[in-house]
Amino acid sequence: MSTTADHLQVLGMTEWESRAYLALLKESPATGYSVAKRSGVPRAKVYEVLSSLERKDAVHVTRGESLQYGPVPPGELIERMRVQTTERLDAAEVAIAEYAVQTDNNAAIWDIQGRQQILSRARRLIEGAQRRILMEIWESDADELRADLDAASAREVEIIVVAYGDPGYPFAQVYPHPLLDEVTGGRWLVLSVDDREVIAGIVSSGDRSRAALTTHPGLVVPVTELVRQDLYKLEILAAYGDVLESKFGPGLSKLREMFGACAQHPDVP
Template sequence: MKRGAGMEDVHLHLKNLGFTDLEAKCLHVLAENGTQTGYEIAKQLGVSRSNVYSALQKLAEKGAVLTSHGEPTHYQSVPIEEIGERIEAELQASIRYVKAHMPKQGAHRSEYFSLEGDAKVIERIRTELKKAKEEALCELWSEEAQLLKEALRQVPAQGVRLLVSTIGEAELPSGAHRFQHGREEGWQKRNGRKFTLLIDRKLAIVGTRGGDEPALAMMTEHPAMVELLLNNFFRDVVIHELQQDMGAKLEDKYGKNFKKIIQKYTEMKMMDPQPEDVGKSLEVKSSEGKSAEGKRRKKK
């Protein structure tokens, strides 16, 4: 072990390899000082000899230390390279066994699973893109497209169709079908940049990154969400094609990004009757009522 490496960090990684805290400390002392007795190690660590001897016995059983014959018993650490190779071989053997004998997950993931934190969200997206067998539909901002650049590059290489709708300039792999949208910088920073992915028209992933809140994502195989993302994606594709062919005419008639159409159905004041209209309506009804009443009186 290198001198200068943080002792706590070394202990942490040794524990990640399956050693207890005391076993890690004993290994560190032996690697640093060479052959030692249990008494010497206990003295340096300030730990009871019985606990140290128990830890050393476990290390010997794991093949991490060598023991001498005679009294007192001396201990020597096996080179860390040798320990690492043995652990790696055992780990690989365990992984192969579990893959072969673990029950296969056949359940449909119709529940909604949540992910929080940038590392978890991005790693899950990369993992699911690797699993794609037929098609991956992605709607991404340029920042997320850049972050997922390598994972996206692998998709066409797997023989999978890749369609990407991007917001802003983004470099995409050859073989990807790209639909680029103009970027409006007025996005709400606190809400983050929204992204969606649909893998094999089966798994839906929806999330946000880049806002004031941590990265968040939701994934599900629920048919309703899958259909919603599918329809939304291909609606954007149709609009993209229309804008490519008739962009100037569409903008003149409907405004940029069809805002005039959207406003007609989203602005409540345009859908609700105005107060003055209501007043006029009441006046008309009142005059009509008075006129009818006058006619009845004349007849009498």
């Protein structure tokens, strides 16, 4: 079981410093000799320990005929440590973020396996979105991300969706895709956040589902652009659908047959 001294050490005090501070809480003002006697800190080290506590603003010192020490009140000490810790964490967060931006061009492309793992990573991306989300999703998978997308919309993040079926996303700009039947390989999820990070892959194969996650511009740029190209196509279909379907079939089916999928990938059931 942790002692009070253990907790003080977690806050940055050494074992001897925590003992000396607790001794002063019991009796103060006190001389170094008294602190050593009550705390168990060696007399040869006690003034060094008390000087360290003074530098940490954990004790007060009166200088008369002999040095007398008193503890900074615990509430004041803890609050100052809390502020200092928050400031250090904020500084570390900024520094790490800046470093990540500087090294972004060498970002890895992560292979995410399993439907739930892919959806979990997608939720993290949505949670971090600041400006815009572009995505493609099937009706069968839409419920999984509805709450996260709704929360992003509440933060005024723009959400634009190419939907295969009805996702039931009143908070988003939804563009229905004419393809409603699953194709070879299954259902995919494509998510591009702020044009800086994407996750894209198959989510309909259970534990064998696979997706790529990256901030690498070599993948972020083309994947995001492919979603935009689908949006352009759907806008054109909405305006000139009759003309296009008369030549290429319902939902441009003749084009899909012409440029359809090759042999199935061995990793996809």
